[in-house]
Amino acid sequence: MTEAVTMAKAINLSLRDALTRDENVLIFGEDVGALGGVFRITDGLQKAFGEERVFDTPLAESAIIGIAVGLALRGFRPVPEIQFDGFIYPAFEQIVSHVAKYRNRSGISLPITIRVPFGGNIGAVEHHSESPEAYFAHTAGLKVVTPATPADAYALLQTAIDDPDPVVFFEPKARYYLKEEIDPAARVPIGKARVAHEGSGVSVIAYGPTVSIALQAAKTASQEQISLEVIDLRSLSPLDMDTVMASVRKTHRAVVVHEAPVFCGFGAEVAARISHDAFDLLEAPVGRVGGLNVPYPPARYEKLYLPDVDRILQAADAALAYG
Amino acid sequence: MTEAVTMAKAINLSLRDALTRDENVLIFGEDVGALGGVFRITDGLQKAFGEERVFDTPLAESAIIGIAVGLALRGFRPVPEIQFDGFIYPAFEQIVSHVAKYRNRSGISLPITIRVPFGGNIGAVEHHSESPEAYFAHTAGLKVVTPATPADAYALLQTAIDDPDPVVFFEPKARYYLKEEIDPAARVPIGKARVAHEGSGVSVIAYGPTVSIALQAAKTASQEQISLEVIDLRSLSPLDMDTVMASVRKTHRAVVVHEAPVFCGFGAEVAARISHDAFDLLEAPVGRVGGLNVPYPPARYEKLYLPDVDRILQAADAALAYG
Amino acid sequence: MAEVVRVVAADDPVRPLFSPTGELTPEARSRLGLDAAALRDLYRNMVLIRRADQEALNLQRQGELGLWGQYLGQEAIHVGAITALRTEDWVFPSYREFGMAMVRGVDPADMLTLFRGLSHGPWDPNKYHFAPLAIPVATQVPHAVGFAMGCRLRHSDEVVLSTFGDGATSEGDWHEAMNFAGVFKSPVVFLCQNNHWAISVPLSKQTAGSIVDRAKGYGFPGIRIDGNDVLGVYAAVRAAATRARQGEGPYLIEAVTYRMGAHTSSDDPTRYRLDSDLEPWGLRDPITRYQVWLKAQGVIDDGLIAAMAAEAESAAQAMRARLTALPAPPPGEAIFGRVYANPPASFVQEREEFEASLEDS
C-alpha cells in the first residue's frame, strides 16, 4: 500500500511501472512527451525513459494506431494514447479492421493497449466528452475495459498492457482526481466485475465515470431505507455476467447506467442479457439510465444530459415500485 | 406497378428518379461513373445525367463523406456511395463528428444519403461482408434504414433522399437479386416497420438481409403448425416500437435476428426494449440470433457464422417451449 | 524557398508578388490598390481583434469562459485573409479563427457563447458565409473542398477559404481534401497558419518535409509567405482567390507566423518551450510592424492610433457586457432543438419528457 493518489497519478505510476518492467513497452501519441499529455498522465515519463520509449507523434490518430500495429509486429508492446474520446474516430478503421482482426488473419498477437480519456462532466467544448465504448465493445477481437477507481486504474492497466490481445482502455477523465490508496502488487483480471457496494434491493450496474454516481445514489437511497447494490463492470468486453447475475439473483431488479446515449448503448447489451438470463427472477423491467439520444450538448447543459443521482434513484424506485 | 425488377435495379431506378426529380441530387463515390459501381447499382446514370451529377472520386472514403458535407452546405443533396460495408470505417470520423452533428452545431440541415451495400453471404474475401449498422444506430443525429425487398428499396431510398436529415442507407447486397414488382409512386416513411408475415406464435424481428431468412423460417415453421410473425424493421434509427409491440402483444414471444455479432449488436437494443416494454406480456426471454462474436470468418465458413433458418427456428422453439 | 519558384505553374499570379523568401515585394506593395481608408481598416481590425482576444482571455481567467484559444500574433493572417475575400466567399475555419469571424461581422459576444458552454455554433453560417468552428483537427478541410466543388457546379464565381494549422497538415483528411481539390479543380484557397506549434509539438516533429512543398504533389501551386505582414497575406489571398475565381483551381498559401500565447487557456507552454523562443517573433509583431509602415506612409498618426485603441477598448467592454448578460437558451431548445430538421416521433417524445421532467424538478 502506498499513500492515496489520484487516478491520474495511478495511471502514471502504472505506465511507469510497465515501462520499467518490460523494455518492449512504448508510449506515444500527441503531446505525451515534454508536455506529459494534456491531462499530465504521462508526466515525467519521457524524461525518465527517454525519447525512444515515450515519444510525441505528428497529429494523426489513424497513423498512431497504425504504427502501433507495426511496432507490435516487430515485438513491441505499444501503449498509444488518443488525446480525447472524440478524436478516436479517425483511427476507427485501424482499430476495427486491423487491431481487432490482425491476429485472426495472421496468428500474430498484437499486445496493444489504446488509452482513451472518455466521458463528460468536465465543462469542455464539443468532441471532448464522448462515450464511444459501445462501438468498440461491439467489435469482436477487442477487449474493452474501464476503471472507476485509482486502484483499479493502476491494476487494470497493468493487466491490459500485459495481455497479449489488444485492449481499449477507457479512462473516466472526470474521475482523474479521485483519490485512493493503490497497491502496486494487485492485479485486476480482464473480464471480472466487482461489487462496489453491497445491497439487496436493486442492482445498479455501472462502469467508469458512472460508478461514483451510482455509489452516491446508493448512499442517498440508504437514507430512505432503500438498498442498492452497485456493480462496477470494469470490463465491458468480455462482460462478466456471473457477477451481474449473482447480484440480480439477490435483488431481482436491475438498472444499468452509462453516459453514452441509451439508444443502442452498452446498456442495451446488459439489459438484454439480464432480461434473458434472469427472466424468471426479475420482478421489474431492467431500467436504463444514460445520456439523452442527442449529440453531446454544450457544457452548460451537460448535467441535464448525463445520468445523475436523481435519475438513478428514479429508475431504482420505478424498479421497486413495479407491478 | 411495373414489371418485376431486382433490388439492384430498383435502387438504380430510385436513384434515376431522384436525379430526374431534383437537380440538386448528386451521386458520387468510387467507380460509380463509367463502371456503374461494382454492383452496377449506378449503371447508366453517368451517361444519362452527365459527369457533373454522377462522378467518380479518388479513392478516399473520408473525403467522399467530407465533400458531401460541403456540397450539402452549398445546397446540394448528395448521395455518396461507400463501395463496401468494410470500407466505411475510414469515413467514421466524418460521419460521426460531422454528418451526424452538423445541424446541431450550425442549424443547417445536411440532406445526405450515404448508400452502403452491407452484409455477408456472398462468398467474398475479408472486409466485404460486414454489418456495421449498430455503430451508426448508436450515433445520435443519423437516421439508419435498410430495405429487405425491391419495392422497399425503391421507396425507402426516395424517402431517404428527400429527407432533410442525413440517412445511412444500408443495402443488403446478398439480396440485390431478389425480384419483385415495384410501385414508383409508393413511399415508405422512415421509422415505420412492416409486418412481413402475419403469425401468432413468436414475433421474429429482422431487417435487411435476414428478413428473407426469417420468412423462410416462418414457412418451414408453418409446416409444423408453428406460427411465426415476421417484422421487417426497415428503419433501425428511429426504431418503430409500435409495430414491434403490436406484434409482441399478440405473440408474447420474440426473437431478433441480424447478421452482425450478437454482442452489443442492434438486437441488444430491440431485445432490451421489448423486455422492458413488454415485461408483463412476455412468456419467454427475448431470443437473439446473429453472427458469432468473432471477426467475419473466411467465406467457406460464413454459413456457419450467419443466422440461418435453423437457428431462427431453434430460437423460436426455445421461446415456445419456455417455462 | 528557391524550390517554390520552380514548382509554380506559369500562370501563377501569386508568386510574382513575393520575394523568394516570402516577403511582399515593394513594387507589389505599392500596387495593391488599397486606399488610405482601406489600409487603415486593416490596422483597425487587427487592433480590434487583438483586444477582443485579450478580453476573451480575461473572461476565461475570471471564470466566464470555459476555455480560450488565443490567436495572439496571428492577427495579420486573420485580417488580411478575410479582407481579401468577397463577402459571398465562404470561410471554413478551425477553432482559432475568432478574429476572422469578427472581421466577417459575427458578433463577438455571440461567438463567445461557444466557449461559455451555451452553444456549439452560435452564428448562422449562411448569414456570414462563415462555417462553424471545427474542433477535430483538419476535418473541415474536405467540407471546404466540397463546398468549392459545389460552387463550381453552380457555375458561380465564389471561392472558398480553407484555413488550418501546421499540425492539421498531418491528418489524413487534410491530404484527401487537397487531392480532391486538385482533381476537381475546385475554387479553394488553402491557407495554412503555420504558427510553429501543435499544442506542444513543434513543426520539426510534425513533418520532416515542408508544407508548401506538398502542393505540387496535388497538382497546384503553393507559396510560403510572411504571415506577420498583413499586406502580404492580403495580397496572396487576393491573388489566389482571383485565380480560383477565374477557374484556375486551388492554391496553397503557407503563412509563417508564431503562436505567441499558450495553445489554449488549459495549456502550460512553459513545459515545452522557452520564453526566449518568442523573442524574435515579438520583434515581428504584425500590428507593430504595420503601424510603423503606415506611419512612414503618412496614413496614420498617433491620434488615429489612440482613437482606434480606444474603440477597441470599448468594443471589448461591450463584448464583455453583452456576453455576461446573454441569457442561456432554454435547455429543451439547446439540447434537442437543432438535432433534426425532421425529428422522429420518438425524438419528439424524448424531448417532451425531458422538458416535462424539468418542470417537475
Added chain:
Amino acid sequence: MAEVVRVVAADDPVRPLFSPTGELTPEARSRLGLDAAALRDLYRNMVLIRRADQEALNLQRQGELGLWGQYLGQEAIHVGAITALRTEDWVFPSYREFGMAMVRGVDPADMLTLFRGLSHGPWDPNKYHFAPLAIPVATQVPHAVGFAMGCRLRHSDEVVLSTFGDGATSEGDWHEAMNFAGVFKSPVVFLCQNNHWAISVPLSKQTAGSIVDRAKGYGFPGIRIDGNDVLGVYAAVRAAATRARQGEGPYLIEAVTYRMGAHTSSDDPTRYRLDSDLEPWGLRDPITRYQVWLKAQGVIDDGLIAAMAAEAESAAQAMRARLTALPAPPPGEAIFGRVYANPPASFVQEREEFEASLEDS
C-alpha cells in the same frame, strides 16, 4: 521528370542510376553486380509467377476460387523488388502481391486458400517476413512504417518494403504514414505500383499531381522509374534499401506499369477502357523485354527458356493439385481459433457451444 532531379537530396544513391525519364542507365545496368545465375533467376521467377497468375485465374473461372486479382504485367515489380531485399526485410503488401510472396517462398497453393475462402491469412508472416494481405486500401502503409520504426528502435539494419497501388495514394492513411516515416526517419522503401488504374478510375482522375512529387513534402527523396524493367526495379529498390539500411531514412519509388488484366475476376474492364489502351503496354511486356535483353547478353537461350516455361507449367499444375486437395480446416478452428491469444471464458464457451452444435447436426 526533370523536376524529380531537382527535388532529390544530394546523398540520393538511386537517382544516378536512372535517366531523367526513369530508365536504368546502361552504365548502371552493367554495374548491378548480378551474375548470370542471378540474372536468369529474375527471369525464371517472372515466368513462374506469371504462370501461377494464369493458373489462379483458370481456377477462379472453374469455380475453385471465389476471386482472383491478376498481376499480369506487373511481374517485374514483384520479382525485382523482392530480389533486391534481404530475406529478413519485411514486406507489407496490398492484395495483389501474390507474386512477391511466391518469390519469398510462400507456398502458392497455401496462399490461394485465401481466395478459396478457407483462411484470411494462410501463411505465417513471421516465417516469411511477409505481412498478411491488406484489403482495405492503403491501411497497411502505417503498419510498414511502424514496423520500420521498430527496426530502428532495435538498432537492427533491417529495412521494410511498403507496397501499394496508385489509387492507394489518395487515402489518408497513406499520407499519415509517409509523414511519420519522414519524421522518424524510418528505414522503409515505399514502392508505388502505378498501374494506371484503381478499378475503373484512371490515374488522371485519381490525382492532378504526381505521386513521386509527393515525397519531397515529407522530407525524403523519390523517383519515378520504369516498372516494366525488372533490372530497373531491382536497382532502385536495392539502392533505396541500402540507403535506408544506412540510416538515411525513407525513399519513395513510383514504378510505372500497367494493369493488363481486369481489376479482379469480378471486374469488367470493357466498361471503362478500350482494348487498344493496352497495346503500347503489351509492347513493353516485362518478360518479353527482359528475355530479349538476356538473349542479347548471351545469358539465356531457347533451351533454357523452354525449360523454365516447362518448370512453370508443372509448378502451376502442382499448385492446382495441392490446392484442390487441401482439406478445409475444421470450422471451430477456422472461425474461433485465432481471434484471441488469451480468449475470454465467454468466448471459449461460445466456441464450445458452436462445436457442439456442429456435432448435433
